[in-house]
Amino acid sequence: MSQETVTIIDNTTGKRVELPIVRGTQGPAGIDVRTLNRELGLLTFDPGFLSTAHCRSALTFIDGEQGVLLYRGYPIEQLAAQSSYLEVCYLLLYGDLPTKPQMREFQSIILHHTMVHEGLRRFYSGFRHDAHPMAIMVGVVGALSAFYHDSTDIHDPRHREISAHRLIAKMPTIAADSYKYSIGQPFIYPDNALGYAENFLRTMFAVPAEPYKVKPAAARALELFLILHADHEQNASTATVRLAGSSGANPFACISAGIGALWGPAHGGANEAVIRMLETIRDPAEIPQYITRAKDKDDAFRLMGFGHRIYKQYDPRAKILRQACHDLLKEIGAEHQPLFETALELERIALQDDYFLERRLYPNVDFYSGIILKAIGIPIPMFTVLFAMARTVGWVAQWMEMMEDAEQRIGRPRQIYVGPARRDYMPLEERE
Numbered sequence: 397m398s399q400e401t402v403t404i405i406d407n408t409t410g411k412r413v414e415l416p417i418v419r420g421t422q423g424p425a426g427i428d429v430r431t432l433n434r435e436l437g438l439l440t441f442d443p444g445f446l447s448t449a450h451c452r453s454a455l456t457f458i459d460g461e462q463g464v465l466l467y468r469g470y471p472i473e474q475l476a477a478q479s480s481y482l483e484v485c486y487l488l489l490y491g492d493l494p495t496k497p498q499m500r501e502f503q504s505i506i507l508h509h510t511m512v513h514e515g516l517r518r519f520y521s522g523f524r525h526d527a528h529p530m531a532i533m534v535g536v537v538g539a540l541s542a543f544y545h546d547s548t549d550i551h552d553p554r555h556r557e558i559s560a561h562r563l564i565a566k567m568p569t570i571a572a573d574s575y576k577y578s579i580g581q582p583f584i585y586p587d588n589a590l591g592y593a594e595n596f597l598r599t600m601f602a603v604p605a606e607p608y609k610v611k612p613a614a615a616r617a618l619e620l621f622l623i624l625h626a627d628h629e630q631n632a633s634t635a636t637v638r639l640a641g642s643s644g645a646n647p648f649a650c651i652s653a654g655i656g657a658l659w660g661p662a663h664g665g666a667n668e669a670v671i672r673m674l675e676t677i678r679d680p681a682e683i684p685q686y687i688t689r690a691k692d693k694d695d696a697f698r699l700m701g702f703g704h705r706i707y708k709q710y711d712p713r714a715k716i717l718r719q720a721c722h723d724l725l726k727e728i729g730a731e732h733q734p735l736f737e738t739a740l741e742l743e744r745i746a747l748q749d750d751y752f753l754e755r756r757l758y759p760n761v762d763f764y765s766g767i768i769l770k771a772i773g774i775p776i777p778m779f780t781v782l783f784a785m786a787r788t789v790g791w792v793a794q795w796m797e798m799m800e801d802a803e804q805r806i807g808r809p810r811q812i813y814v815g816p817a818r819r820d821y822m823p824l825e826e827r828e
C-alpha cells in the first residue's frame with residue numbers, strides 16, 4: 397500500500413509539502429509534521445496539545461467518544477473486576493499479563509524493596525510539620541536519586557528496570573511517611589508479608605503502641621483505586637515525565653516532575669478539590685446555585701470532577717468508582733453518607749442541564765474517588781498523594797517506553813513569538 401499523505405499548501409508562497417499520515421492500531425491517525433519547518437519554514441500552533449500526538453505508545457488506549465479505556469489492550473472494567481494492582485503494574489511494565497511464576501517473582505521483588513534508606517527518612521525533618529504532603533513527595537521522590545545512584549545509568553536497561561521496581565515498591569512507604577511526619581507520629585516500617593494495598597494502609601494508620609489489623613473492605617477499595625489510576629496515556633503529568641526524561645534526566649527526577657504536574661487542581665489535585673466542594677455544599681438544596689456559578693464565565697468556580705480533555709462521555713473509571721462507592725458504603729454501614737448523596741444529586745442535576753450536555757461534561761475519575769478514599773479514612777490532603785502512588789507505574793512504564801524508542805529526541809516545543817521586534821538598549825540616564 398502506498399504511503400498515505402496530506403498535502404499542505406502555503407497560500408502565501410505557493411510552496412507545498414506532502415506529509416505522511418501515521419496510523420496506530422486504533423484511534424485517530426496523525427500527520428507527521430516533522431519536515432514542515434524545514435520544507436515550508438512554518439510551525440504548528442497547538443496550545444494545550446489539542447491536536448498533537450507527541451509520541452507513539454503501546455501502553456494505554458482511550459476512546460473518549462465511546463468511553464473506552466484499555467491497558468495494553470485489556471478493558472479497564474475487566475482489570476478492575478479480576479486483576480490486582482501488582483498484576484496491572486507487571487502488565488504495564490512488560491506488555492503482557494504474567495504467568496504464575498512471573499507473578500510470584502514480580503510480587504516478591506516489589507514487596508522486598510519497600511523499605512527506604514534511613515538517610516532518606518531523616519530528610520523529612522527538614523520540612524515544616526504543616527507542609528502539604530504533595531510538597532514533601534516532590535522533594536523526597538526527587539531526592540531518591542541521591543540515595544539510589546547505583547541504578548541511574550539510564551542507558552542500561554537493567555538499571556532502568558531496577559529503578560522502576562524501586563519506585564513502585566517505595567512510593568507507598570514514602571507516601572505514608574509524609575503523612576506520619578505531618579501528624580507527628582513515628583514512621584511505620586513496611587511489613588513485607590502483606591500485600592501492596594494492605595501494607596500501605598498499615599504504614600499509614602498503624603502506631604507502634606497498638607496492634608493494627610487492615611480492614612479487608614478498605615484494602616479492596618484501595619486496590620481498585622490503584623488499578624483505575626495506574627496509567628492514562630499522555631496526560632499533563634505523564635507528558636511532563638516524558639519531557640523531563642527526554643533530556644536524559646534520571647527516573648527519580650522525572651517522576652518528581654510528574655508529581656509536581658499532577659498536583660494542580662485541573663489534574664490530580666481535583667480529587668481533593670471535589671471533596672472540598674462537596675463539603676461546601678452543605679445542603680443538596682444549594683446545588684442549583686453551584687451549577688449556576690459553574691456556568692458563569694465571570695466566576696472562577698468550576699464543577700470539580702466534571703469534564704475531561706479526552707472523554708466526551710462518562711469516564712469509564714468514574715462509572716466503576718460510582719458503583720464501588722455504593723458497594724463500599726453499604727459494606728461499612730454508611731449507605732446514606734451525605735457527601736455521596738450530594739455527589740449523586742449534583743451529577744443528576746448537572747446531567748439534565750444543557751450547559752453540561754452541550755459541552756459533553758460528565759463526571760471524571762476524580763468525582764467519586766475522593767468519597768472512597770474518605771470512607772476508608774484517608775485524610776483529604778493525602779488524596780492526590782495516593783493518585784501519585786498509583787500513577788507511578790504508568791509514569792515509569794511510559795519513561796521506559798520512551799527510553800527504548802528510536803524516534804525519541806529531546807522534547808523542545810517551539811513558539812510563535814509575540815514580543816517586541818529587535819530594538820537598541822538605551823542607557824538608564826537617557827530614559828524618561
Ligand code: ACO
Binds near residue numbers: 664690699701704762
Ligand atoms: N465546570 C464548568 N464548566 C466546565 C468544566 C467544569 N468542570 N469543565 C469544562 N467546562 C467548560 C469550559 O468553561 C468550556 O466552556 P466554553 O466552551 O463555553 O468556553 C468548555 O467546558 C470546554 O472546557 P475546556 O476547559 O476548554 O476543556 P479542557 O479540555 O481544556 O479541560 C478539564 C479539561 C481541565 C478537565 C476541565 O474540564 C476542568 O477544569 N474540569 C474540572 C477539574 C477536574 O475535574 N479535573 C480532573 C480531570 S481528570 C484528571 O486529570 C485525572
